[in-house]
Amino acid sequence: MSDELIVARGVRKEYGNVVALENLDLVIRDGITGLLGENGAGKSTAIRIFLGLLQPTRGEVAVLGEDIARSVKARSLLGYMPEHDCLPTSVTAVEFLTHMAQVSGLPPSAARTRAADTLRHVGLFEERYRAIEGYSTGMKQRVKLAQALVHDPRMVLLDEPTAGLDPAGREEMLDLVRKTHREFGISIMLSSHLMGDVERTCDRLALVRGGTLIQEGAVTDFTLETERLSLEVDDREEELVDELARRGVAVERGERGGLVIEGRSDSVHDVVRDSLVAVEAPLRSMAPRRRALAELFARDGEDLGGDT
Numbered sequence: 001m002s003d004e005l006i007v008a009r010g011v012r013k014e015y016g017n018v019v020a021l022e023n024l025d026l027v028i029r030d031g032i033t034g035l036l037g038e039n040g041a042g043k044s045t046a047i048r049i050f051l052g053l054l055q056p057t058r059g060e061v062a063v064l065g066e067d068i069a070r071s072v073k074a075r076s077l078l079g080y081m082p083e084h085d086c087l088p089t090s091v092t093a094v095e096f097l098t099h100m101a102q103v104s105g106l107p108p109s110a111a112r113t114r115a116a117d118t119l120r121h122v123g124l125f126e127e128r129y130r131a132i133e134g135y136s137t138g139m140k141q142r143v144k145l146a147q148a149l150v151h152d153p154r155m156v157l158l159d160e161p162t163a164g165l166d167p168a169g170r171e172e173m174l175d176l177v178r179k180t181h182r183e184f185g186i187s188i189m190l191s192s193h194l195m196g197d198v199e200r201t202c203d204r205l206a207l208v209r210g211g212t213l214i215q216e217g218a219v220t221d222f223t224l225e226t227e228r229l230s231l232e233v234d235d236r237e238e239e240l241v242d243e244l245a246r247r248g249v250a251v252e253r254g255e256r257g258g259l260v261i262e263g264r265s266d267s268v269h270d271v272v273r274d275s276l277v278a279v280e281a282p283l284r285s286m287a288p289r290r291r292a293l294a295e296l297f298a299r300d301g302e303d304l305g306g307d308t
Contacts, residue, residue: 045211
């Protein structure tokens with residue numbers, strides 16, 4: 001089976017005089033792919049075309065090897081988590097998911113079982129009999145993810161899945177995305193304007209700007225190694241910072257914890273080793289620091305508007 005799940009060629013989409021997509025050429029492969037771009041870049045329009053909900057003004061789109069505009073089978077193998085809140089509030093989560101599973105063709109008993117299993121996967125099993133109107137924003141996001149998964153799709157398309165979540169909630173959602181692919185083998189396309197979400201979660205990325213594909217490839221191809229070291233210890237970090245400074249090595253705090261050390265020469269490695277020994281700091285990890293996506297895709301002194 002080919003790993004090319006979505007293939008778009010020369011796709012253009014017009015809304016009257018507004019051009020949302022212009023000559024979009026894109027291939028989404030098996031794995032977790034980030035569709036990255038600022039708000040208004042055309043990401044949501046592209047997703048709706050991939051789902052068969054919109055027709056392109058020009059161009060062709062094949063999903064799972066079939067023309068998405070004509071193939072009921074291809075649509076049945078896709079799941080979709082929309083960006084905006086669109087949940088029924090007066091029903092329970094298990095009632096909603098059971099209904100969605102039946103709509104996808106499962107018989108009632110299998111739909112109820114599948115709904116319960118999916119809610120367990122997203123961490124809402126204990127809350128499954130509560131009305132959705134009483135859910136927090138994070139819980140509602142999990143219900144939206146669950147309904148995209150309840151029919152066991154081949155691929156799911158997630159439109160801004162961390163929208164409205166605080167940092168802890170965002171990380172929990174991204175953990176669920178990774179777990180979904182790891183445990184069930186479901187491929188995922190994650191649309192976001194938050195570079196940090198894409199960098200931490202995706203294997204590949206496609207950068208869209210002004211409705212056109214700018215770059216695509218493996219995330220590691222974009223987050224290149226720098227001439228700096230990332231260092232993490234389990235204890236005695238303050239003592240290590242002082243010792244490194246005393247030995248003439250420039251060190252600063254990493255944005256996400258740990259230390260960043262200037263230089264990767266053998267002499268710098270020797271000083272780091274000797275400093276670790278001197279303060280008895282247990283080393284957790286040391287590796288060349290990679291650039292963040294924000295450093296590569298900065299434009300006019302700003303990134304795409306997201307956390308890094």
